[in-house]
Amino acid sequence: MQADLIERYSAPVPRYTSYPTAPHFHAGITPEIYASWLAALAQDATISLYLHIPYCDRLCWFCGCHTKHTLRYEPIASYLEALFAEIDWVADQLDGKGVVTAIHLGGGSPTMLSAEDMARLKLRLSTRFTISPTAEISIEIDPNDLGEDRFDAMAAFGLTRASVGVQDFDPKVQRAINRLQSFEQTQHVIDSVRARGVHSVNVDVLYGLPYQTLTSIEQTIAKTLLLAADRTALFGYAHVPWMKKHQQMIPDEALPDIQERFAQSQLAARLLTEGGLHPIGFDHFARDSDSLSIAARNNKLRRNFQGYTDDGADALIGLGASAIGQLPQGYVQNITPTGDYQKAVLSGTGATARGFSLAxxxxxxxxxxxxxxxxxxxxxxxxxxxxxxxxxxxxxxxxxxxxxxxxxxxxxxxxxxxxxxxxxxxxxxxxxxxxxxxxxxxxxxxxx
Incomplete structure (x- = not known):
């Protein structure tokens, strides 16, 4: 492909997980407006819940999520009480309406929740919402530091889909992004969740990382295919150090230029396709039997804040600090600083900070x-x-x-x-x- 073509069409643009995109949300969408939107949902509305756990026991330098580093459990326990309060507030506005057809735990590292607290969280959700017996329940997993009790807790929670971060298997790249993780660790996680009945596994791979080369990409994809995941997300590393200060730990000179980055993306996509996965949109790949492939074939593929999805729920309700929701009337986003979020929900008000009403x-x-x-x-x-x-x-x-x-x-x-x-x-x-x-x-x- 001509180099000038790549240069011309590589200018920064949104990923379009919403439209308008989040930078255009404004403070005119208040907790009161959000409450009215929730109350207006139909009695039989389908609901997808996203719960944000904004804590990690290590901070990966490539990460663009709203999260914070902690080695103590006390902040997580405190945060969970606020999350319970928001669950209650949202449920009060719904007043029994709706059926939950999907639950996704994201972060951060939601697997930092203790087994006991994961059980408490599921009980609170089950008490305050009507959850479909066929609900898709997924969780983002950091393969490090997971004991058997956490796997059992995820199974008890009802986990049906696991999302496992791979990023890259090259040790040099892993050191550069502060994400040391062996193939064996990753394989153990996938084997463990599948042994407990999880029917679908997704893995995330990145290109455009520091010190990545075409050779290292090829080796990483080869190992990724050995994991036999049902879906693979192939994301371009978003280097935004002006937003995420920890990304300043990654030297700019270690990043591939735009030509190399493009070559990495195309090589990875070709290898995944040759490995038996079907391209879904511009950055996902799935096996023929996976629900994402089925949705694409049936023209039911959608795109929201979780990327490509087959989730056709009427409303996506975000719970937790910085969480974003999508309702028929528009978008809402919660307060981002965890301390301010906790104060708001524990005082009995909603946590909505901003949003957008769709015309x-x-x-x-x-x-x-x-x-x-x-x-x-x-x-x-x-x-x-x-x-x-x-x-x-x-x-x-x-x-x-x-x-x-x-x-x-x-x-x-x-x-x-x-x-x-x-x-x-x-x-x-x-x-x-x-x-x-x-x-x-x-x-x-x-x-x-």
């Missing part, structure tokens, strides 16, 4: 962007369902294809689509449909 034009642009990222195309009929403004946006897409000097897109009367050449740059093309992109001072990660 019809926002829903239109969101549909176009999600369709492009999930299917690599936009159909005229989807946009025309929004009326004249939708028809005008499809005409804009036709103009994009007609004036595309690089052959990244193509269009006919009914469909705008990425070409094979253009698919690696789909985020850059999706950004053309973002009417907020030039507003504000948000800074983003590279598009490839």
């Amino acid at each position: 019809p034009t926002d829903r239109l642009h969101a549909r176009a962007i999600e369709s492009l990222l999930c299917r690599f195309d936009i159909e005229r009929r989807d946009l025309e369902a929004f009326g004249p403004e939708g028809a005008a946006l499809f005409d804009y897409a036709l103009d994009l294809a007609a004036t595309d000097p690089d052959g990244l897109t193509q269009a006919d009367a009914d469909r705008f689509a990425m070409t094979d050449l253009g698919r690696p740059f789909v985020r850059a093309i999706a950004a053309r449909f973002d009417s907020y992109l030039t507003e504000g001072k948000a800074r983003h990660s590279l598009a490839v």
Whole structure:
């Protein structure tokens, strides 16, 4: 591929796990507004719960999550009491409405919860919400320092899907990101959760990390395929040291340039595909039998704050500091500092700090962007369902294809689509449909 093409379409843009994206959320969405949105959900609404545990016993320098380092359990125990208070507050607003069809524990490292506290958390959720007996329950796992009691606790919680961070298996890269983790540790975790009935395992791999090379990527993917995960997420490392100060521990000169980074992504994608996984969107790969592959085949793939998903719930409710929720009316985000979050929920108020109420034009642009990222195309009929403004946006897409000097897109009367050449740059093309992109001072990660 031409080097200038890679340079031209690698400019930083959002990952579009929402539209508008989180930098455009504002303080006008209050706990009172959020409460009214929850109360307005239908009696039979399906609900997905995301619980954020913002603590780690080591801080990985590549991490872009809202988390903090602790070697003591007391802060986690204190935080959990506040999380219980927020669970109660949300449940009070719902007043018995809805059925929970999915629960995801993220972080941070939610596996830092003690076995006893994990049981208490599940009991609180079961007491305050109606949880479907077929609910998908997933958790993000750091393979280090997991005893058998934690595996048993996850099984008792009802775990059905495990997400295991791999990042890279090269020791030099691992030292550079402060994430020492052997293949054997990772394999033990996967074997342990599968032995306890977990039916699906996801692993995360990164490219663009310090000291990564094409050779090390090839070796990491080879080992990753040996894990026989059902899904693999292939993420580009987002170097944002202006937002995440610990990333300043990673020397800029150790990072691959944009050409090398692109080559790493394409090599990893090819090897995963040759290893029997199907590409899903621009950064996921799944086995043919996995629900993500099934959703993609049936045109039901979605994209939210957890990335690509087959979760079709009516509402995503975020619980915990910094957690983001998505309801029919718009987005909400909780207070980020854990101390302020705890004070708010323990005082009996909600923890909402900001959000965004969606207007019809926002829903239109969101549909176009999600369709492009999930299917690599936009159909005229989807946009025309929004009326004249939708028809005008499809005409804009036709103009994009007609004036595309690089052959990244193509269009006919009914469909705008990425070409094979253009698919690696789909985020850059999706950004053309973002009417907020030039507003504000948000800074983003590279598009490839």
